[in-house]
Amino acid sequence: MKNMIGQFSRERLEALIDDEDCRATVSEQETFAEIVLALQNAPGKIYQIRKLDGSEEWQQWEEVDEGEYHASVNYEGWGRRVLYGAPATSAPDGWKLVPVDATRKMIDAxxxxxxxxxxxxxxxxxxxxxIPGGSDAN
Incomplete structure (x- = not known):
């Protein structure tokens, strides 16, 4: 997917958003569709709901499992959204991806x-x- 995203410069994407006369080519439209499908199929979907009655306690989105997310569609007054994201494969400068549970090597260190x-x-x-995916990942 990185190769697909890399096809678009920041300037091109901004022009597609801001310039009424700028239209995406058929090839660009196909690539956008492929990117969206890849994100929708990626692990890491987060399902969220919130009550839309204006009460303060429901101002924040609440994470729920997929079943509760789909069940809430039957109730009026609920907002629903799905956040898509691929698992992180690299970390920003100053950060490091580490296992959820410390390994024996980490504890010994x-x-x-x-x-x-x-x-x-x-x-x-x-x-x-x-290192994620490395030979010493266990």
Whole structure:
């Protein structure tokens, strides 16, 4: 999908949005459709609902499972939305993807410098964390 998205410069996308005379070509329309389908089929869908009665407690969207999301369509006064996103495969500068549960290697790295404090332990665990998809991911 990155290759499909890379076909469009920022300027071209802004022109398609802002310029009334600018129209997407048939090829661009097909690529947009492929991107949307890929996102809709990607893991990581988040289903959200909220009550539309104006009460403060329901101002925020609430995450729900897919079944509850589809059930809420039968009730008036509910807003529904699906957020699409592919799983992260890289992290922004200053961030690192780590396992949800610490690996044995991460725990051992923290134990080795426990006396240096939590910040040092945290840094040691990050350094010992496996790279997603790498051979030491378990």
């Amino acid at each position: 923290a134990k080795c410098i426990e006396e240096d404090g939590y910040d040092a332990m945290h840094k040691a665990m990050l350094a010992a964390a496996p």
